[in-house]
Amino acid sequence: MKLYLICFLFIVEATLHNALVFKFSNVICESHNKSWFVFNHCRLKAVSRDRILLNMEGTVLHPVSNVQVHIKVFKRASGYKPWLYDIQIDACRFLKRSYNPIAKIVYGLFREFTNINHTCPFVGPQIVKDFYLKPELLLLPLPTGDYMLALRWLFFNRIQFDTNVSFVFVEDIATKKKVH
Ligand SMILES: *[C@@H]1O[C@H](CO)[C@@H](O)[C@H](O)[C@H]1NC(C)=O
Ligand SMILES: *[C@@H]1O[C@H](CO)[C@@H](O)[C@H](O)[C@H]1NC(C)=O
Ligand SMILES: *[C@@H]1O[C@H](CO)[C@@H](O)[C@H](O)[C@H]1NC(C)=O
Numbered sequence: 151m152k153l154y155l156i157c158f159l160f161i162v163e164a165t166l167h168n169a170l171v172f173k174f175s176n177v178i179c180e181s182h183n184k185s186w187f188v189f190n191h192c193r194l195k196a197v198s199r200d201r202i203l204l205n206m207e208g209t210v211l212h213p214v215s216n217v218q219v220h221i222k223v224f225k226r227a228s229g230y231k232p233w234l235y236d237i238q239i240d241a242c243r244f245l246k247r248s249y250n251p252i253a254k255i256v257y258g259l260f261r262e263f264t265n266i267n268h269t270c271p272f273v274g275p276q277i278v279k280d281f282y283l284k285p286e287l288l289l290l291p292l293p294t295g296d297y298m299l300a301l302r303w304l305f306f307n308r309i310q311f312d313t314n315v316s317f318v319f320v321e322d323i324a325t326k327k328k329v330h
Contacts, residue, residue: 170322172285174202174315175296181311186211187303189311190275206278206313215271217241218304221253226296233297242270256299259287283317294321 179192190207197203220238224230239253246269248254261267263281298316302309 170285171200171318171320172283172288173200174204174283174317176298176314176316177204177206178314179206179208179311181208183308183310186214186305187310192313201282204278204281204315206276206281208276208311210273210276213271213273214305215242216306217270217272218307219253220300220302220304221256222300222302224298224300225293226298230298245269255288255290258289259283285322292319292321295319 174194177192177194179189181187181189188209188211190209192206192208193204195203195205217240218238219241221235223233223235225233235252237250237252239250244250244253244257248257260278260281264276264278266272266276266278296316296318298314300312300314303311303313
């Protein structure tokens with residue numbers, strides 16, 4: 151009886167987990183000032199239907215100690231429409247103390263996959279390796295949809311490069327029912 155219950159719970163747990171999709175669908179990287187920042191590579195690789203890895207490597211050619219990130223979130227509804235968030239953060243300040251809750255969620259998703267895990271200044275290779283999206287780190291209710299997170303990076307307030315990442319999110323209805 152007990153074993154039966156454990157098996158049942160395990161199956162329910164697995165079903166809940168599978169119901170949720172949170173994966174990359176596209177990535178675009180582009181430098182606007184190749185004498186300060188160049189991309190060596192930037193691509194997605196599918197390792198299974200629901201796990202898509204993002205690998206990115208770029209090089210900061212001269213040390214920088216003043217970095218801003220303009221974060222915009224878009225949701226697709228016949229073309230990407232601006233959705234909720236449009237913020238600019240001071241990355242050097244943020245890396246000392248994560249003062250912005252949205253930036254904190256975005257950074258929380260990729261921090262374990264990158265060497266961008268220290269305070270300013272930055273120079274040399276900036277690497278994001280085998281990064282995949284973990285729904286348990288999202289900590290934010292999100293409606294099902296196709297999204298794009300557009301990050302525009304500025305050094306000393308001058309535009310240097312863009313990293314635009316699209317992803318699919320499918321709400322876990324089962325978990326929602328359980329929670330409510
Ligand atoms: C990234 O997305 C923003 C917002 O849509 C757009 O203005 C920008 O041109 C995009 N960058 C690239 C390299 O596609
Ligand atoms: C581009 O990068 C160089 C450093 O190599 C810098 O001197 C210059 O100001 C940058 N241009 C812009 C528009 O940021
Ligand atoms: C930062 O990332 C590098 C490379 O992944 C790792 O070796 C190092 O331990 C990390 N440091 C911190 C403070 O997390």
